[in-house]
Amino acid sequence: MAAPVVSPPEAGQDGPQRRTDPGLRHRLAERGIDSHLLLLVPAIVFIIGLFVYPFLYGLGLSFQPQQGGSPFADYQRFFSDPYQRDTIWKTLGLAIPAALLNVLASVPIAYRMRGRFRGKRLLMIVLVVPITLGTVLTAEGLLNFLGPAGWFNRTLISLGLADEPVQLINNYWGVFFSLIITGFPFAFLLISSYLSGIDPSLERAAATLGAGWWDRFRHITFPLLMPGLATTFCLTFVLAFSVFPSAILVGNPAGETRVISIAAYQAAYEQYDYPMASTIAMIMGAVELLVIALVLLWRSRFYTGATGGKG
Template identity: 30%
Template sequence: MPRNASTILKLIALPLLFFSVFFLVPLGVVLVSSLLDKSSAQPSLINYISILADGYHWEVILTTFRLGLSTTAICLLLAYPLAWYLVRIVRSSAWRRLCIIILILPLFTSNIVRSFGWMVMLGRTGMVNDILRSLGLIERPVRFIGTELGILIGLVYILLPFAVLSIGTALSRMDKSLERASQDLGATSGQTFFHVTLPLSLPGVASGAIMVFALAVSAYVTPALLSGGKVTVLSMLIYQQYSTVFNFNYGGALSIVLLALTLTLVGIANHLGRVRGER
């Protein structure tokens, strides 16, 4: 074996071993468990049939992915202007670093703590309702806790930094000479943005969208706390099967369904983006 090939193999051996032990093996265990009938311990598709034939599960699945898609869309709409401000408008490196620190600082705090904070702020006597009343926008408190809106607010707050950092990285690596060339050829600022800047930043937008969507549909703490027991998502059902019902086979099937649906939607999005890029 050539020395270069041997060196490369040694370098990737440890990451491959780590990936296999801590991802592929647990995933395989969950998959095998999902294909076993709890009562007979025999191979069976009964768990998947029960999930797909139950209207309640489909309602939970739709709720989960509706929240995931809504969170992704809102995060992207908020993240692009924030990333643009940090990369293109801020001139002071010290101020930019401070803004980035403020942006990522919540990531060092537990999701549980942040979710409890939102429970206080979104309560009937919380800060959000107080502000809305003081502005004359509402006459009586709005119920956020126990609604999809409350969960959506919490998820957007927690996942927004991932989208901002991803889009900001794409914008910072962009060749600005292409934008100057577009303007030199007579394009307006708006035309340059929509025909040059935005298409070139789409890889950052896509990676940010994938991260936010994957984290949103698999989130447990935020939906569990902000739902008030009135909204159920797939991660909550999975947790119940493992910790309360102790039906590991059914919980494994729910996990595989969540993973399969997530990968399917991400794959469709990647395919559509590739087709659009080829055009």
């Protein structure tokens, strides 16, 4: 999209003159290059030093297997071992349903909580509380609450809904619940901020033209909210995909919740095989970016820009 900068012919004339030459500055400014871009410099230095360089370093490391052999030996090792390969499916099987549920549940709740009502502030604060918990604390709470002697199973048994404790921890469901508890408030906060950025007078205009609440939601609010929803899905998906502490603590880290981050961690900090750890990390990133890219591709088909909020 952006054309490469072609330096104008007179750029190479004499140095001191060039600085004050209004022609060159003007021409560069027309292409969008002026002193404003200096605001971007600290961020670019930061991102190259702390993200791009380490990432390329890790990528390079993944092609230098510890045992020698071809550059792709570690990738072959990962994909030929079902114990390692299946971690991809286990991770996706946890992350996609959890992220979808978080986003889809947040939309109606946030939509309903736009208006004014008594106790709204308190309810918002309570809903936001789980963010403060963090995955580790949630894991601790879930072990107590959903465990065989916990309050949840006790309630089920005394209500006659179950004869014996339901196994909800140290398996898939324990991790899934921990993803909901930490992910839902996050999705909710983001979506309600996107919703409050949509000018309510747009909806009122539709109402005066006779649109019912469903039509207003479907044709006014939802399309404007769509980019926000896609972003929120991506962020909650990232949170869910990188599930690590709760998969160890409330899951079954040797079996059904041996997610890919556990495989990477074990390679790096238990076997000290950094090339293999980098390989797994790169595969993890590639799988995740694939999902994100699909969502963002879909998002780009929607309107982005001002949503009429008053700044």
